[in-house]
Amino acid sequence: MAADCIFCSIIEGNIPATRVYEDADAIAFMDRTQTVPGHVLIVPRQHAANLFEVDPQAYARLFAVTAQVARAVKAGLNPPAISVLQNNGREAGQTVDHLHVHILTREAHDGYRMNWDDLHANSEQLERWAASIRENL
Ligand code: 5GP
Ligand code: ZN
Numbered sequence: 001m002a003a004d005c006i007f008c009s010i011i012e013g014n015i016p017a018t019r020v021y022e023d024a025d026a027i028a029f030m031d032r033t034q035t036v037p038g039h040v041l042i043v044p045r046q047h048a049a050n051l052f053e054v055d056p057q058a059y060a061r062l063f064a065v066t067a068q069v070a071r072a073v074k075a076g077l078n079p080p081a082i083s084v085l086q087n088n089g090r091e092a093g094q095t096v097d098h099l100h101v102h103i104l105t106r107e108a109h110d111g112y113r114m115n116w117d118d119l120h121a122n123s124e125q126l127e128r129w130a131a132s133i134r135e136n137l
């Protein structure tokens with residue numbers, strides 16, 4: 001439990017939330033901002049700010065719960081599609097510093113869009129980026 005963390009407060013039951021699932025490791029509740037019908041958050045009980053702080057095993061467990069809940073959203077609300085989103089850092093759109101995964105129901109032409117414009121990097125650039133990543137694995 002981190003002081004002044006809104007999601008820790010929800011986990012502790014000090015702030016209300018519309019819960020859809022909980023187990024020993026994680027809880028899922030309705031996002032207060034329903035940008036789409038059925039915007040659900042999956043949150044680990046143990047506080048970690050984001051993926052840079054969490055134990056990789058705990059991160060894997062969070063996504064196992066996400067898969068379970070996302071299938072229930074699909075079966076229960078019957079959207080044609082679902083996106084899973086997980087922001088890490090302000091520039092990525094993270095506003096709550098307690099690790100969480102978004103489940104978003106999707107419809108054709110729903111206006112939700114990531115920027116997929118191609119940088120048209122050449123093969124040398126790709127190799128430099130790949131080498132920088134490999135050096136840190
Ligand atoms: P982020 O932008 O950090 O990836 O997502 C944070 C999400 O948490 C937002 O979609 C926001 O609507 C949601 N959120 C923030 N505070 C609360 C709250 O007190 N209750 C609920 N249910 N959702 C919250
Ligand atoms: Zn927290």
